[in-house]
Amino acid sequence: MEFVAEIDIMPHTELLDPQGNAVLQNMKYLDIHGVLNVRIGRHVTMAVEAGSAEEAREKVEVACQKLLANQIMESYQYILNPK
Amino acid sequence: MEFVAEIDIMPHTELLDPQGNAVLQNMKYLDIHGVLNVRIGRHVTMAVEAGSAEEAREKVEVACQKLLANQIMESYQYILNPK
Incomplete structure (x- = not known):
């Protein structure tokens, strides 16, 4: 069976996010007002045969912990759907 | 009212994704087998007062089109929830 994991990897909320802050600071130059916060991380889609x-969940967990997320600075969450 | 947009920005499926391919090629060294495809993009959370x-949707659209996504190479989708 084929499964697709949709993984979000985000910087921990306690940590600064310079990329997100840069985007936030530049919103005003685009005339976008009222943006309170921007945080930028990674989105990974992973198709798994299991x-x-x-x-499938086990494979995704190992991939997140060993390869995709740096758990010192990032946390991950995912949903897993059959394709 | 405060809204939170969860935005996924991914490389178009027609385009190569070198970062995703690098991850895919390295799965075997972690003893993870059966991974068919990996694509890596960005995940952005954006809190908006509107x-x-x-x-709020309008602000998120403008931000995606003008700042967050490079629509030549990427497509975006998002969900918007009240906080």
């Missing part, structure tokens, strides 16, 4: 949702 | 959901 026997069960449980098995 | 009088209505319609107004």
Whole structure:
């Protein structure tokens, strides 16, 4: 069975996000007012072939922990759907 | 009212995604098998103060089109929730 994980990897809320702040500061030059906060992270879509949702979830977990997210600075969350 | 937009900005499916391919190629070294495809884009959370959901949506649209997404190479989608 094929599953698709939609993974969001974001900087921890306690940490500064210079990229997000740069975007926030520049909103006014685009005449966009009322933006309170911007945080920028990564979005990963990952298609996995696995026997069960449980098995697919395990692969996604390992990929997030070992390769995709730097857990010192980032947290991740994902949803897993059958394709 | 405060709204929070969760924005995903991804490379167009027709385009190569070198970052995603690099991750895909390295999965085997982590003993993760069965990964078929990986694509990497950006995830942006944006908090907006606006009088209505319609107004908030407009701000998010302008921000995506003018600042966040490069529409030649990327497409964006978002969900907007009241905080």
